[in-house]
Amino acid sequence: MMFRIGLGFILGYVAGSKAGRERYEQIARLSSKAIDHPAVQGAAGALQAKVSSLLPKNRKQQDAAVPSYVEDEVIIVGTPAPSTLEVTTPHS
Secondary structure, eight states, X not given: OHHXXXXXXXXXXXXXXXXXXXXXXXXXXHHHHHXXXXXXXXXXXXXXXXXXXXXXXXXXXXXXXXXXXXXXXXOOTTSOOOSOOOOOOOOO
């Protein structure tokens, strides 16, 4: 009985894996076709141009675009945490 269950599991796994691989390859082919389509390429170029036009052009504009309070709160990874926390204990 256990042998049949095990054999059924193995056969189902192999059949499902093969079907899954075929479906994966089908999806990969379709997405590749879609990405290479001229309309998609044109839309991607237009989107890239629009985003580029919205971004600051030089460093001075970038610095002006970031509020000063954001710069004050930036913590560099690897530096010790600021010691501004106050620990208080309840008075008994």
